Amino acid sequence: MARTARHDAIHALVDVKQGLISRELFVNEELYQQEQERLFAHCWLFVGHESQIPKPGDYFVSAMGEESVILTRDREQRIHVFLNTCRHRGMKVCRYDEGNTPVFTCPYHGWSYGTDGRLVGVPYYRECYQEQLDKAEWGLVEVPQLVNYKGTIWATWDEAAPPFAEYLGGMKVHLDTLLDCRDGREGGSEVLGGVQKWVMPCNWKFAAENFAGDAYHNISHRSVDLAGIGPSGAGRRDTVERSTAQRLGASFPDLGHGAVSFLQLDDVPYTPSYQNTPIVEEYFRHCYEERKRRLGKDARLLGLVGNVFPNTAYLARQPRSIAVWHPRGALKTEAWRWFLVDADAPPEVKDVLRHYYLRYSGPAGMTEQDDMENWNYATLASKGVIARRYPYNYQMGLGQDYGTYDSPGVLTDRIAEQNQRGFYERWAAYMDGARTDPRNGGRNDGRATRKGARPGAHRPESRGKPPDADGRSRSGG
Amino acid sequence: MSVINLRHLQPGTKIGLADGSTVEVVSNPLDGIWVFARYLSSPRDTSLIGTEEMIFAQDIVEIR
CATH class of the missing domain: 2.102.10.10 (Rieske [2Fe-2S] iron-sulphur domain)
Incomplete structure (x- = not known):
């Protein structure tokens, strides 16, 4: 297919200007196969x-x-x-x-x-x-x-892919809220326990776009918050510092990444979160103060959630973890989740976090179960020939500009779907060849990138x- | 001739090869297919004596 025709075909499915995404992206086996060559063979x-x-x-x-x-x-x-x-x-x-x-x-x-x-x-x-x-x-x-970025190993099959730092771009500051020590030192994490692996009957992009910053679906987790699985053993499912901070949705449509973090606007004191376990509470209080001392005003940024294009997601604070949505077919995804902790955290802290992480995430985690229900049934309900005629709606916040904060990316201070639109804008660029065509200034011409695998x-x-x-x-x- | 289970070969074990060589197991990756061994004798090539090589399971004919 000529690139122009391919471009038209892809953009008939992805219309970010109108906020419309075809269901074909989530159920079509041919598109899935094209993703393997055009996207996964090139991305970090x-x-x-x-x-x-x-x-x-x-x-x-x-x-x-x-x-x-x-x-x-x-x-x-x-x-x-x-x-x-x-x-x-x-x-x-x-x-x-x-x-x-x-x-x-x-x-x-x-x-x-x-x-x-x-x-x-x-x-x-x-x-x-x-x-x-x-x-x-x-x-x-x-x-x-291959790159070792603060302990995390990333690789690409594309010899001509840009360096990882360039690929990451402004997403770095958000990813760092996951990878840096809780007290502000760079890196220093380790994997806590084993890697959880499970299979979901849904397309991988459901999970990726959700973690790119779908802050709209909180209602799905209301039952979890009612049950009270927070770190303290009660209350909201994650930590509460966010209640004293400004939401910061960050989209990087030219890179495909998306994040939601929180920006503290004032000098906010530590918010108790582990009241039931004094050793852990004291540890995190100490880390909070140390981080403020080390990073100064940069410590105001508190990470929440994000997705590094295409399929690596994270939860930056609680439960601190990385997830990869491995594609296993148009209608199948194998999810892997790594839980992180500061390597030099006390054993008591690691143990409490391990229990909290398992309450929250993974196939038996209460919050992750909610997400899977949504993705799995959305997939099932999108397979039919009638259902496929109707695109999904990604219009929340369309045309609005909230870029008032000193942080990279396209920003919002409220719930919006700009991160999802950014994700699919990048997806379309890879799929239509614009990203990989040297005539477009791309450095990822697929014809020139096979050397490492020949x-x-x-x-x-x-x-x-x-x-x-x-x-x-x-x-x- | 019984089949030798390579996973049971400990370092120091002396084994005979199909070409008449004798080697001593240096380490065992426990993959059931190879062992690392040092040549003690080789009627085929005396320059091999003292050298280490990966020895394939089907070249091993006996434990000595």
């Missing part, structure tokens, strides 16, 4: 956390779009992300969720790879290959770009260290 995707692979040989099997990948740390402490498929016949070389190993061995014919991706073992190498097989050409396929391209010994978020070479360790 969250893979895992460095605390999941602290030692050489540690690995965590993750996913990038539909692709199974291995996040691992080699003997030299370098972090890698490899496609989890043998170069010989494609069998998975790692079938466990996580662990430690000196080699990834394919169970089919026995090809074996080091944790640096090199092909190190080939059965009958002398007898049947006559030592003619060039092992250096047949290592595991490795992502061409057969024989993998040469780990010459690859050097992965860049950091600013594009500089750095150690992944």
Whole structure:
């Protein structure tokens, strides 16, 4: 399809100016397949956390779009992300969720790879290959770009994708409210417990756009607030500092990210949230004061929720976590949720948070169950040929401008659907080729981005260290 | 000849290979397919003696 025709086809489905999005985006298998090539093969995707692979040989099997990948740390402490498929016949070389190993061995014919991706073992190498097989050409396929951003590992299959910091843009300040220590120090988080994984019968974009900042659906969680699952064991499901702050919806339509944070307008004292557990209450009071001291006026920004385009969502404060909405079909999503905590938090704090996080999130979490009900039944009710004729409405706040705060992005101080419109504006740009066409100034021409994945391209010994978020070479360790 | 379960081979175990070589297990990744081993003897190539190699399960014929 010529790009102009593709553009017209996509924008017939996504009309952000009118605030109308076709239901086809949520049920159409052909669009879903196109997303894999045009979007997931180009975007920066969250893979895992460095605390999941602290030692050489540690690995965590993750996913990038539909692709199974291995996040691992080699003997030299370098972090890698490899496609989890043998170069010989494609069998998975790692079938466990996580662990430690000196080699990834394919169970089919026995090809074996080091944790640096090199092909190190080939059965009958002398007898049947006559030592003619060039092992250096047949290592595991490795992502061409990888970054360790404050402990979180992100990767892209697109060699020409912009550096992660550029990809993140103004979303950084919001994402940092998740990743930085509660007392304002940079980074310092670790994964608390295991990764929760579950499957939902809905399209991945329902979850992504919800976490991009759907503040309109609070009514869905009213029963949770009535039950009182807050950190103190009562009251609203999350922390209460937000009641003394200004809502700050931030959309980045040229990047696709969206966030809702809160901005304290005055010098607000700490708001007690863990009254039932004095040690935890004292810890968070201390962190709150320290953060104000370290960050000054920047400490006024309190993160709530956000989605890094396309499918990495977070809850910045309570329950502090990252979720990835893995696409598994037009009507199926595999959700993974990582819970974070400051690595040096006292054990009592981690234990209380673990219980609170589980009350709130994950397949058994009361709030996440509410969300899934909505997404699952919306999907079911959108499949029919009649239902598909009627687009969804994204018109809340359309045409209004609230940009009065000193913060990047398109901002609102009230509930609006600008973040969702921004998400789909970016989605359309990827899908119609505008994002990836070099004639449009894009750096992501799909024809030029396959190098990292082409057969024989993998040469780990010459690859050097992965860049950091600013594009500089750095150690992944 | 019984099939040898590689997962039971501990470091230090001496094993015989199909080409007549004898190697000593250095480490075992427990994948059931390979072990890391050092050559103690090799009628095929004496330069291998002392070197370490990954040994494929089907090349192992006996425990010595």
